[in-house]
Amino acid sequence: MTREAYHKALKELENELLTMGEMVAKAMKDSIEALKTRDMEMSKKIIKDDIIINKKRFEIEERCLQMIATQQPMAVDLRTIAAILSIIADMERMGDHAEGNAKINLLIGSEPLVKPLIDVPRMSEKGLSMLDRVLKAFINRDAKTARAICDEDDEVDALYEQIYRELLFLMIENPKKIEGATYLIWLAHNLERIADRVTNIAERVVFMVTGKMEEVNVSKY
Amino acid sequence: MNNAFNIEKLNVFYGDKPALDDVNMEISQKAVTAVIGPSGCGKSTFIRCLNRMNDLIPVFRLEGSIKFNGTDIYSKDIDVIDIRRRVGMVFQKPNPFPKSIYENTAYGLRIQGIKNKSRLDGIVEASLKKAAIWDEVKDRLHQSALSLSGGQQQRLCIARAIAVEPEIILFDEPCSALDPIATAKIEDLITKLKDDYTVVIVTHNMQQAARVSDYTGFFMMGKLHEFDITKKIFTAPSNKMTEDYITGRFG
Amino acid sequence: MNRKLLNRFYDRGFLFVGIFATSISLIFLLALLLDVIADGMGRLGWQFFANYPSRKPEEAGILSAWVGTVWVMVLTGCIAFPLGISSAIYLEEYSSKNWLTDIIEINIANLAGVPSIIYGLLGLGLFVRFLNMERSVIAGAMTLAILVLPIVILSTREAIKSIPPSIREASYALGASKWQTIRNQVLPSAMPGIMTGVILAMSRAAGETAPLITMGALTYVAFLPASPISSEFPYISIQGLFDAFTVLPIQIFNWVSRPQKGFAIDAAAGIIVLLIITFVMNAFAIYLRQKYQRKIRW
Numbered sequence: 001m002t003r004e005a006y007h008k009a010l011k012e013l014e015n016e017l018l019t020m021g022e023m024v025a026k027a028m029k030d031s032i033e034a035l036k037t038r039d040m041e042m043s044k045k046i047i048k049d050d051i052i053i054n055k056k057r058f059e060i061e062e063r064c065l066q067m068i069a070t071q072q073p074m075a076v077d078l079r080t081i082a083a084i085l086s087i088i089a090d091m092e093r094m095g096d097h098a099e100g101n102a103k104i105n106l107l108i109g110s111e112p113l114v115k116p117l118i119d120v121p122r123m124s125e126k127g128l129s130m131l132d133r134v135l136k137a138f139i140n141r142d143a144k145t146a147r148a149i150c151d152e153d154d155e156v157d158a159l160y161e162q163i164y165r166e167l168l169f170l171m172i173e174n175p176k177k178i179e180g181a182t183y184l185i186w187l188a189h190n191l192e193r194i195a196d197r198v199t200n201i202a203e204r205v206v207f208m209v210t211g212k213m214e215e216v217n218v219s220k221y
Numbered sequence: 222m223n224n225a226f227n228i229e230k231l232n233v234f235y236g237d238k239p240a241l242d243d244v245n246m247e248i249s250q251k252a253v254t255a256v257i258g259p260s261g262c263g264k265s266t267f268i269r270c271l272n273r274m275n276d277l278i279p280v281f282r283l284e285g286s287i288k289f290n291g292t293d294i295y296s297k298d299i300d301v302i303d304i305r306r307r308v309g310m311v312f313q314k315p316n317p318f319p320k321s322i323y324e325n326t327a328y329g330l331r332i333q334g335i336k337n338k339s340r341l342d343g344i345v346e347a348s349l350k351k352a353a354i355w356d357e358v359k360d361r362l363h364q365s366a367l368s369l370s371g372g373q374q375q376r377l378c379i380a381r382a383i384a385v386e387p388e389i390i391l392f393d394e395p396c397s398a399l400d401p402i403a404t405a406k407i408e409d410l411i412t413k414l415k416d417d418y419t420v421v422i423v424t425h426n427m428q429q430a431a432r433v434s435d436y437t438g439f440f441m442m443g444k445l446h447e448f449d450i451t452k453k454i455f456t457a458p459s460n461k462m463t464e465d466y467i468t469g470r471f472g
Numbered sequence: 473m474n475r476k477l478l479n480r481f482y483d484r485g486f487l488f489v490g491i492f493a494t495s496i497s498l499i500f501l502l503a504l505l506l507d508v509i510a511d512g513m514g515r516l517g518w519q520f521f522a523n524y525p526s527r528k529p530e531e532a533g534i535l536s537a538w539v540g541t542v543w544v545m546v547l548t549g550c551i552a553f554p555l556g557i558s559s560a561i562y563l564e565e566y567s568s569k570n571w572l573t574d575i576i577e578i579n580i581a582n583l584a585g586v587p588s589i590i591y592g593l594l595g596l597g598l599f600v601r602f603l604n605m606e607r608s609v610i611a612g613a614m615t616l617a618i619l620v621l622p623i624v625i626l627s628t629r630e631a632i633k634s635i636p637p638s639i640r641e642a643s644y645a646l647g648a649s650k651w652q653t654i655r656n657q658v659l660p661s662a663m664p665g666i667m668t669g670v671i672l673a674m675s676r677a678a679g680e681t682a683p684l685i686t687m688g689a690l691t692y693v694a695f696l697p698a699s700p701i702s703s704e705f706p707y708i709s710i711q712g713l714f715d716a717f718t719v720l721p722i723q724i725f726n727w728v729s730r731p732q733k734g735f736a737i738d739a740a741a742g743i744i745v746l747l748i749i750t751f752v753m754n755a756f757a758i759y760l761r762q763k764y765q766r767k768i769r770w
Contacts, residue, residue: 002402002405002406002408002409003405003408003409003432004409004412004413005409005412006432062456065456066452066455066456069431069452069455069456070431070432070451070452070455071431071432072428072431072432272645274641274644274645277640277641277644279568279569302647302648302649303647305644305645305646305647306646306647309645309646310641310645312638312641312642312645314638316636316638316639316641316642317642318639318642318643318657319639319660319661328643328646328648328656329646329647329648331656332646332647332648332649332652332656333647378642381642381646382645382646385646385647
């Protein structure tokens with residue numbers, strides 16, 4: 001194989017993307033864990049660490065630009081780098097949503113939760129699982145799995161709708177709970193947005209593999 | 222870090238015509254340094270100063286200093302032949318001698334007076350392996366080098382340069398006569414060579430400079446306008462002239 | 473008539489004139505050859521090569537002439553080859569460009585055009601008289617060597633010039649000295665070209681009559697120069713160099729000027745031999761050039 005150094009650099013770039021994915025996944029997971037255990041320190045750490053995620057994004061972006069400028073990637077290599085550029089933007093936003101959820105935990109503070117957490121962790125886990133699988137699909141150049149992940153966004157949307165209605169009823173029932181319920185609606189909305197971002201990533205994977213831009217599943221929100 | 226070359230206030234003239242104008246440059250060891258610029262910018266003149274190839278031109282005149290590992294290669298008591306042995310060169314067009322593949326590779330050793338057959342065999346094999354051409358020629362070492370394809374000839378020329386164990390290898394537009402696949406092979410080879418050698422490459426193909434080099438210098442009208450890390454030159458050059466050149470706005 | 477037709481007319485017309493002009497020279501050459509072959513063919517035979525010249529045309533042969541020719545040619549080659557190549561290498565590789573070398577170069581080019589009889593006079597004055605060499609093989613060979621020297625120098629320089637600079641650069645870049653580069657790269661690559669030039673020069677020398685007659689080669693020689701290999705120690709004799717000699721063209725010249733019809737036939741047979749020698753040498757030169765041109769691709 002020729003251009004070994006170049007292909008090695010491309011591989012490294014993909015590994016960097018996975019590293020960033022792990023960082024985002026950890027932020028997502030920890031933000032819900034902190035909410036469950038009412039752990040303010042953990043939330044503060046998530047907020048602080050988001051800066052590292054943002055830095056990572058710029059670092060990967062710079063490497064992509066350098067690859068384009070110096071190695072003139074073509075065809076699938078070019079699509080891979082274009083996909084990475086788009087994916088890191090999505091992941092950075094996912095990190096921001098996780099950070100937002102950490103902030104919501106701080107806003108709720110010592111107040112007890114308006115209701116026990118049942119669907120929220122399910123949404124979060126769903127999102128995490130989608131992120132994990134979409135990154136695997138990226139590495140394996142698996143367009144089929146990527147498309148299937150897009151369809152799962154509907155489940156997340158359904159969960160969000162369920163949480164939303166539940167909390168709406170709660171607020172109507174007991175106006176004292178309006179503040180706490182609103183926080184939880186924001187939180188669920190963030191989780192919903194996270195799943196949307198995974199859908200975006202999946203679309204990029206499909207583009208990278210097939211070379212076709214397609215909007216796979218249009219979210220309701 | 223030690224530099225292979227320290228070039229200070231280098232001015233070169235052909236007769237009265239200036240060719241290089243106050244060039245200052247430091248060439249790092251075990252790295253690939255590329256020199257780019259439009260035709261006639263002095264890049265070939267520059268690289269040929271580094272192994273005193275320009276001495277062959279009668280009207281050539283040089284001012285300033287080029288220090289190779291600290292010694293000025295243009296001082297009076299320097300042996301040109303020794304410099305050329307330590308600073309190898311690969312040329313624009315593949316130029317194997319009209320001899321066998323083996324004799325081409327062994328030439329530099331034979332002129333040093335090395336006659337020991339097994340020693341020659343060993344160095345020839347090692348050099349051809351380093352130049353990534355051994356597998357293609359091992360069964361026909363005694364055939365004419367001119368029977369090889371252009372890309373193979375150029376790799377043979379690299380092997381020939383490696384055989385005399387230089388510290389530096391200069392490449393003067395080594396791929397300009399080759400097709401893209403042969404070019405990719407040479408470029409691969411260059412990136413591997415930097416583990417053992419300091420490489421300086423002149424190229425009119427700036428994408429090639431971008432691909433293979435660690436440092437890039439941009440020459441124009443005999444002046445070194447910008448010299449920096451390659452990644453920086455090709456993503457955010459600090460000189461307007463460099464930017465215009467690499468974006469194709471002139472040149 | 474429109475322009476197109478007119479152009480075509482000129483085209484055809486020139487083609488016709490060209491063919492006509494070429495065929496005239498060919499016809500003359502052919503006629504000459506046929507005439508000579510018709511006259512002399514019957515005379516060719518073992519006896520013709522083995523006999524010395526004689527008063528009787530039917531017994532006369534060219535033994536002393538062809539042996540003399542071979543002697544003179546070999547010596548001429550031995551003198552002109554190293555001298556010519558060395559001068560060419562000096563002029564091409566070592567001499568610095570100044571007015572002196574310019575003058576030398578122009579003069580060498582001019583010398584190639586000097587009439588051969590002038591060289592004969594030089595040979596007579598310098599070798600025969602001044603250096604007291606008598607009318608010997610060596611004096612003749614040296615005269616002819618000087619005659620062909622400019623041709624050898626010019627063709628060697630051309631051959632050296634035709635070696636691409638990239639080959640020299642490759643050699644220098646590997647740390648070769650100037651002499652190593654010339655010895656290992658330039659000369660071997662230029663050798664076919666040099667050889668072609670040398671052989672063509674020799675074939676010219678083989679046919680030269682005027683300078684040898686001027687310097688006084690004998691026209692009637694009934695003996696051979698002493699053999700270079702002797703039976704006594706040191707087994708090599710240079711005595712032959714100082715013997716008198718004749719060569720083919722002189723022998724032919726001698727026969728042609730005789731009144732008897734028989735000698736005219738001898739002359740024709742001699743011409744055939746001389747023509748064959750020149751043709752073979754030229755053919756060999758062409759063969760060499762062709763062979764190496766195909767082998768060496770730049």
